[in-house]
Amino acid sequence: MSQILPAGTKAPDFTLRVTPDQTVSLSEFRGRPVILAFYPADWSPVCSDQMALYNEVLPEFQKHSAELMGISVDGVWCHSAFGKDRNLHFPLLADFEPKGAVARLYGSYRQEGVTERALFVIDKEGMIRWSYCSPVGVNPGADGILQALEALEK
Amino acid sequence: MQLKENVTREDHIQGAEGAKVTLVEYGDYECSHCGAAYPVVKRLQKRFGESLRFVFRNFPLAEAHPMAEASAEATEYAATKDKFWQIHDGIYEHQTQLSTELLESLATQNGLDAKAMADALKEHTFQRQVKKDFMSGVRSGVNGTPAFFINGILFGGEANFETLAAAIEAVR
Numbered sequence: 001m002s003q004i005l006p007a008g009t010k011a012p013d014f015t016l017r018v019t020p021d022q023t024v025s026l027s028e029f030r031g032r033p034v035i036l037a038f039y040p041a042d043w044s045p046v047c048s049d050q051m052a053l054y055n056e057v058l059p060e061f062q063k064h065s066a067e068l069m070g071i072s073v074d075g076v077w078c079h080s081a082f083g084k085d086r087n088l089h090f091p092l093l094a095d096f097e098p099k100g101a102v103a104r105l106y107g108s109y110r111q112e113g114v115t116e117r118a119l120f121v122i123d124k125e126g127m128i129r130w131s132y133c134s135p136v137g138v139n140p141g142a143d144g145i146l147q148a149l150e151a152l153e154k
Numbered sequence: 155m156q157l158k159e160n161v162t163r164e165d166h167i168q169g170a171e172g173a174k175v176t177l178v179e180y181g182d183y184e185c186s187h188c189g190a191a192y193p194v195v196k197r198l199q200k201r202f203g204e205s206l207r208f209v210f211r212n213f214p215l216a217e218a219h220p221m222a223e224a225s226a227e228a229t230e231y232a233a234t235k236d237k238f239w240q241i242h243d244g245i246y247e248h249q250t251q252l253s254t255e256l257l258e259s260l261a262t263q264n265g266l267d268a269k270a271m272a273d274a275l276k277e278h279t280f281q282r283q284v285k286k287d288f289m290s291g292v293r294s295g296v297n298g299t300p301a302f303f304i305n306g307i308l309f310g311g312e313a314n315f316e317t318l319a320a321a322i323e324a325v326r
Contacts, residue, residue: 049298052218057292087217141297143155 004107004118004133011036011122012105016093017076024069024093027126033066033152034122035145038103040114040136042074042082042092050117050139055088057142064149069093072115073100108133121148155295155308161209166229166238168199169207175322178209178303180291183226183245184219184252191300191313192246198318205326210242212287213299221252223284228257230280231271232264240264 005011011034015025026034039050051070054061061068070092074082079092095102095115103115110116119140121130130148134140161167161176179195181188199206212230214222225245232241244260245252257275261268274280291301295308302309302318305325311317 052215053292053297055217056215056288060289060292089217139297141155141295142292143295146292 004116004131005120005128007128007130009128011120011126011128012102013126014102014105016071016095016102018091018093019080020076024091026122029067030126031124033064033124033149034120035061035066035068035149036071036106036120036122037068038071038106038108038115038118038120040110040117041072042078046117046137046139051088052086053139053142054090055086057146058089060142060146061149064152066121066149071095071102073103073113110136119145121145121152123152157303157306157308158294159290160306161207165209165211166233166242167207167209168239170204171207173207174205174326175202176207176209176303176305177318177322178211178306180211180213180287180296180299180301182212182214182219182222182299183229183249184222185215185299186249187313188300189246189249192243192249194313194315194318197315198322201319202322202326206322211291212284213291213296213301214284214288215299221254223281224254224275225252225257226284226287227275227278227280228261228271230283231274232261232266235266237264237266241266 011026013026015023018024054068068090073095075096076094079094083092100109100115103109108116108118117134117136119132120128123129129152132140132144157178195208199208212226214226216223229238229241232238241260248256258268261271300313302313304321309321
């Protein structure tokens with residue numbers, strides 16, 4: 001498993017495509033917490049469960065004004081088909097070109113060419129406050145994210 | 155992972171309080187894996203008899219499964235009339251035909267007022283109850299369905315009879 005960026009590190013800024021004609025930058029969300037969920041691939045069974053779960057827990061994340069973003073090396077058209085099929089209500093970012101560049105910045109890139117299943121909770125000042133790398137075949141659930149969001153408010 | 159919400163009288167329970175083993179399932183009525191686990195739980199109950207207590211909690215992935223939430227709320231309505239397990243079993247036994255019509259027909263067959271149930275579904279009277287189960291699952295590390303806890307510990311194996319029976323046997 002990769003050494004992902006630990007809590008206490010400043011979250012590296014990035015700009016990625018989120019739809020064929022839109023990009024999103026991490027810095028746009030300064031002032032509110034951000035959850036970055038790196039996952040290996042659209043359509044693979046575990047990721048789908050993970051993203052389906054986050055889709056359901058989204059209202060809880062929003063109680064903390066947190067913005068959730070999924071990130072994989074899949075392209076925007078793939079993300080758009082996947083998001084539509086699964087009825088996802090949060091953005092999927094395409095770390096597509098140069099491939100995995102953002103995942104590498106976060107220490108979440110795997111040799112075989114996909115991202116780790118890694119989670120980052122970033123506070124409103126842009127500091128990583130919690131990170132977690134799950135074995136690639138294991139859906140890490142949502143309880144760690146919720147605990148990290150609650151800890152931000154303490 | 156540990157179950158964060160203890161079993162209380164508000165839960166849907168089969169079996170005695172003093173049973174040696176408590177099996178808690180977090181399930182979704184539209185999930186085919188939960189459908190496959192339904193007869194497995196029945197077999198486990200037969201195999202372990204009085205030493206096993208079974209608890210079912212709702213974990214609908216409503217965005218992925220359009221009938222999951224309504225089904226869960228329908229069983230909660232039925233629970234207020236003491237018919238939770240009849241509707242629970244009826245849904246899993248006819249899972250491939252899961253629809254509003256099925257829920258209404260199960261209600262009628264079990265002596266429930268199908269119109270009152272339909273109103274409760276429309277008003278989302280039991281949504282909060284279902285959500286409470288769902289969040290207790292999330293906080294306990296449930297990441298998909300079905301998820302089983304054996305005496306409060308998340309079971310990580312395959313949800314088949316042999317594996318679950320062995321895990322139950324180990325703590326009995």
